[in-house]
Amino acid sequence: xxxxxxxxxxxxxxxxxxxxxxxxxxxxxxxxxxxxxxxxxxxxxxxxxxxxxxxxxxxxxxxxxxxxxxxxxxxxxxxxxxxxxxxxxxxxxxxxxxxxxxxxxxxxxxxxxxxxxxxxxxxxxxxxxxxxxxxxxxxxxxxxxxxxxxxxxxxxxxxxxxxxxxxxxxxxxxxxxxxxxxxxxxxxxxxxxxxxxxxxxxxxxxxxxxxxxxxxxxxxxxxxxxxxxxxxxxxxxxxxxxxxxxxxxxxxxxxxxxxx
Ligand code: APR
Numbered sequence: 001x002x003x004x005x006x007x008x009x010x011x012x013x014x015x016x017x018x019x020x021x022x023x024x025x026x027x028x029x030x031x032x033x034x035x036x037x038x039x040x041x042x043x044x045x046x047x048x049x050x051x052x053x054x055x056x057x058x059x060x061x062x063x064x065x066x067x068x069x070x071x072x073x074x075x076x077x078x079x080x081x082x083x084x085x086x087x088x089x090x091x092x093x094x095x096x097x098x099x100x101x102x103x104x105x106x107x108x109x110x111x112x113x114x115x116x117x118x119x120x121x122x123x124x125x126x127x128x129x130x131x132x133x134x135x136x137x138x139x140x141x142x143x144x145x146x147x148x149x150x151x152x153x154x155x156x157x158x159x160x161x162x163x164x165x166x167x168x169x170x171x172x173x174x175x176x177x178x179x180x181x182x183x184x185x186x187x188x189x190x191x192x193x194x195x196x197x198x199x200x201x202x203x204x205x206x207x208x209x210x211x212x213x214x215x216x217x218x219x220x221x222x223x224x225x226x227x228x229x230x231x232x233x234x235x236x237x238x239x240x241x242x243x244x245x246x247x248x249x250x251x252x253x254x255x256x257x258x259x260x
Pocket of ligand 1: 022030031032033034036037042043044045046048055109111129201202203204205208226227229230231232244245246247
């Protein structure tokens with residue numbers, strides 16, 4: 001079914017809050033743009049990673065076949081001077097929206113764990129592109145202890161292997177060409193089915209299947225609010241499109257919804 005074309009009728013936060021004021025099962029869908037104010041670059045924005053790196057280098061096939069790619073990645077991950085990122089006001093506003101009973105859940109494309117660091121509980125987040133915190137045995141899929149891998153890397157094991165079967169290891173980040181985590185996808189679909197509105201924040205809405213979740217809600221006519229700096233691939237479907245930084249817009253929007 002072709003989703004309805006609805007030009008964004010309003011662009012103010014107050015009017016957007018008016019469209020969401022009676023909604024109690026809002027799905028929040030986030031992309032890399034919500035974390036740029038925490039110092040993490042996005043992918044397709046003006047200074048995005050894909051402006052200087054080739055996404056085709058970040059495939060599962062390259063991880064499995066290129067020892068040098070794995071060594072470089074483990075080196076970045078375990079580097080003692082690796083930056084520590086912290087949540088920003090956008091993440092905190094979503095946690096507030098959850099705490100005040102307006103949300104069904106948050107589907108995030110991000111792997112940085114900043115929603116949870118801002119206070120959104122694990123049961124409120126579906127990380128459909130995985131996360132950068134875990135490590136698994138590639139051959140058998142089971143979790144492995146991250147501290148043990150780190151200490152073996154620090155002792156010189158630059159391409160750490162599974163202590164049980166000797167397989168290569170892999171971060172729990174989803175690489176291109178890899179299936180999305182079935183548990184997160186099932187949770188995301190359940191929330192999509194049960195949502196009564198969606199707010200998409202900091203995403204070009206250009207990567208599938210993740211982008212299908214907000215589009216499914218828009219397609220059945222529920223309010224579709226886009227908060228983004230710059231255009232997205234689906235602005236024409238938005239009930240409301242607000243141009244701006246997540247860290248500025250979300251506290252104002254959530255504040256208006258909580259005030260009722
Ligand atoms: N506030 C609002 N929007 C912002 C901010 C901000 N502070 N900073 C950047 N943006 C906007 C950018 O201008 C861009 O339009 O957020 C959007 C981020 O879009 P992408 O870089 O395409 O990120 P995302 O949509 O999350 O990408 C999806 O692509 O490469 C894959 O796996 C990767 O999960 C990622 C997926």
